[in-house]
Amino acid sequence: MRIVEIAVIILIVLAFGLLITVAFSYIAPGTRIRPLGEFYLYATYNPYDPIVRLFTVMSPEGVTAIVWDFRGLDTLFETSVFYLAIIGALALTRGLMPAPRSEEGQGLSVIVKSVTKITAPMILAVGASVGLHGHLTPGGGFQGGSVIAVIPMLMIVIFSVLFLAKRMNVTGFLILRSIGLAIIGFTGVALFIAGLVLGVPAWVFQNMPKPGAPLSMPVEVHGALISGTLWFFNLAEMVAVASGFSIAFLILLLVKEVEFRGKS
Amino acid sequence: MYSHAWQTSSILSYVGEKMIPGETLHYLVMAVTALISVVATYMAITEKDLLKAVIFSALQSGMYAILYFLLLAPDILLVYIPVAVGLIPGVLIVLISKTERWEKE
Amino acid sequence: MEPTEFLNLYLLSVTIASLLANVAISLYGVFYKPHYTKKIIAVSILSDSANTIAIFIGFRRWLSPSQPPSVAIATNLSREGIEKFANVGVDPLPQALVLTAIVIGLAVTLFLIYLGYMLYCHYKTLDMREIRRLKG
Amino acid sequence: MLEFVIIGGIIAYTIGIALLSVIAVKGPTIGDQVLAIDTITYFTLVIFSLLAILLKQSLLTVTLIPLALWVYALDVYVSKYLISGDLGA
């Protein structure tokens, strides 16, 4: 009986919770967070404190600041893991992705199609807003890109693969993604190269000026806060992620059934 | 422009004294959500119909999304929703449609 | 311990106990369920649960009955606003780490799914017991 | 009064979610389950907006739109699978 099993599991969880409450009440979060986290909160946007102002990102968004500046290296390699997974998938399915069939697919009913057509521009606007305000509001490149990626995925499912393939194929998406990621990489080393050229010390992934490394990316453009590299990272990542999601979905849809010659 | 007729001091002053406090409510929704996610996980693991299992895992993802919201992590939620409700179930459904739908005993 | 305080702690404990239960169930699924697709579902639930526990670690309790914790985003950019913000915000570091972990988990899961398709092309089944038998 | 509305609303919608999750788990057909998950998600949207007011966090409402979008995508996947068995056709 499934119901009984579920009930037993729930009871176990509740009892275990009681146990934890009594025995290990210090595991539960308290009203203070860890000191490192407090530093990040204090330093993410702080032109005031005399010491911390030397170590600020000038972005009110704590998480995006950590993701792209404090721990920018992590994020560069995180997106490259996604990229390498897609490269691995393309390597697995090499030669197995013919151009889509020539006849137009059925798709879903006309009601869904027209609703999707109406909402697509809204989705694009929302995605761009989520992505490009990543340094001010929740969101960022990945989030915005994944919202935008709804459009190609809905196009595939609601219309057909051919509908999308007329506009963009896997190679096109791959090139878009490579370019986006390369922009991220070059933005990361931009100040370092500038430092080499100008003969000024600079770090890889530097954004704001640091003690001993005075170069800086622009904090504001015409009075609008862009937080240096963060805005460029978000823009490039948005393009890269939107195309990455589309490739990930397309590969498995397009790959044709293959018959390998027996077991070797 | 706005009068303060409805606002005695803060939104929550009334709540804190006379009803279930906001804090407890916050944690209560958290606990209920986490419990539902346990049920969904259990069903997803034991279900024989893989399409249903994918849908259970989508339910579990939705519950985790609520948890992320309650834990005040909107960035994570924005990443998690496309990944766990959008992309992975989609690709899994494609995989199921290309391979097999039923898990044998 | 006051009853309200006990109730709060108990509810938080139930949350974390549920997450641990999810970890346990999904580990069972990874190792003991024979079907490959099921294993993928289980492993994605496993990594999600680990991520949620991570966020839970960085959570902050309500400071007072009228002072909820704040998201890790400053809205008031004045000097006082920033100083207050550091005392009410939740920990952003676990969130950033989890963001990384989610994308990594997505990448590996996707790759597993493609591998599953190639497996099916070879063996015409995804049941790992069958595959072991066919491989001999 | 407002507090009563907010907290009562959250509790009511939580009850709704709990009831619907029974259907989402048990529901005789896949259609029922997906429908229940849909409705759960839409209720979640309301809970989110109410909680944003309760927690005084306006920025949390960014999360509403992607949630609505991707659940729609889930609907579409399942129905496309049911109709044609091939998501790309």
Added chain:
Amino acid sequence: MLDGATVLRVIGSALVCLGAFAAVVSAIGFHRFKNFYLRLHASTVGTIWGTVYALVGTALISLTIEEFGATKWFIFGNIIVTAILVFLLGSAGSHTLARGVHKARVARVQPCVADKLDPELCG
């Protein structure tokens, strides 16, 4: 006495209360109705009455809360856009789901009075 904020709050609260009522009713309806096509009705009650109205209500309430400061227009915009999206996508989603279920003959119409589209599913 009756100024803008109060009016907004009263209207918003009324909408949220209506939504909460509809939500519970729709959740109960899911249990009471016998087959998928009837539950579709319950789901639609939950979507339009339970969600869109309540979202509009919370948007109105959020305009009157002073702690949000300048960001109240942000939250208002977000919620209204969400309400519009739910209004469009929720209906379209349940439509396509119903179509899919009917075409794939997953759910039977039971108890049945008539099914003009596909008589075999009846009974």
Added chain:
Amino acid sequence: MVPETLALNLLGPLTPTLIILVFLTPLFAKVFRSDRKAPFILALLGVLYSVVASTIVFLYVYQSGKPLVYLYGGWPPHFGIVYEVDAFNALLAMLTSWVMLPIVLYSYWYSHHFDEASWYYTLLLGLLTGLLGVIYTGDAFNLFVMLEVLSISAYGLVAYHRERAEAVEAAAKYALIGLVATTMYFFALILIYAGIGSVNMALLAMLSRFSQTLNDPGVRYLTLLALALSLWAFTYKSALFPNHFWLPDAHPEAPTPVSAALSGLVVNVGIYATARFLYTLFGSDSMLSGYREAVLVVILMLGVVSGVVGAMMMLLQRDIKRLLAYSTISHVGIAYIGLSAGFLTGYEEAVKIAVAGAITHVVAHSIAKALLFMSSGVFIDATGSRDLDDLQGVGRQYPLTSISMIIGFLSLAGFIPLIGFYSKLLIAYGYFVAGLAIIPVLIIVISAISLLGYMKAIVAIVFGVPRKSVERKMGIGWVEVTLFLMALSLIVLGILFYYLTPIFEKASLDLVKNVGTYVNEALNYIPGGLSKWLPYMR
């Protein structure tokens, strides 16, 4: 004397440049419509840069005697990511780059087996990036990310021959459990952050020794759990005994140069990370001191079992690449035996010698195993089969490769002028100093058993009677020369070992003893001294 600025400016952009090359490789392949040449040139550029950079970094670290710290984004340790390179790191990274160079060269010859070879080079460069990142990084979470970069490339490369069912199945098994393992490592990091409040290695090393708040038993158990979980992940990556099941399937099924990279380099990563965790982060004077010794004893026993099982299984194999894969398991076991000497508290000299032996063993095994896989690839290409019966006598057509292969086998077996002998000698000597004579005996037993396996392969390939006449393929001369140079390096390292001992000793000392320098060098970069930032640390 290498200037510090040069070393820093080469170290910092190393992994970002490599990953930019990874991003550009498919782009170049598409733009220039060249599937082999353009990607190969990019990969070669990447590996040459890494060779130069890692060598110069090593020279700097060895000469100056203190770790090199690179701050990414200029963030001081603990607030951002740092690369911290001591002699141990630097040696392993230099080894990785230098072994990767012949592998990339060899890939150019090997890539006539591939269609669309650009994906292959992309993944290979990704593998190199991951390897270097894991080894150089001074941040435990960055290690997780780089481990995933490494792993995903490895999964993709193992499944590269997707028309072989075994390859796909091995990759699926490897990737599935690998994802569980890395998730467990992530969980461990979260527990460490919850308990100690940092993910920076230097800071963790300091806090685990000096923090007063950590005397809470709850925190100690939490950290112990974290240590256990992370060690499981690392031993999975390096295929120690109970976690070795994936290796004999995955390594042989990969393309031959990738087998060389996996067996020669990827397993080192697990050994490296285990050493970092058990010596630098949670050393004998840390809060886990009692438990750590127990963990090390367990690892010692697992290493012995691993060595014996690998050697025994080697005897049963008819497949040359599978034989080499089992030999990897055996040698990983021996390296772990040397590494786990840390439980001998009170015998500092013994620990130092045994760990130096383990590091030497890693070096010796990497070069020899890469050489063996690649030379076996030459023979497999000639006959089209991996079975030892079909490979009978094929070595006569390729005398230079045969000689290199014999040298490689002799080094692995531990013959006297080769470096493989000295590594085992050092490990055995370390245990002798501490009075544990059973371990040297076990090492000799493992070597004796595995020698039988090696002899079987040598006899079959070089001295066997050819079943059918095998033609020598054209255009393989430079591949043979490359392999011979690798074999020569084994001999040279062995003969000059007396002069090289200080290097391995320094690496061992940096790992075992000079933790204070490691921590202090990182703390020096915190502006204004530690005390000013103390409110932001626990």
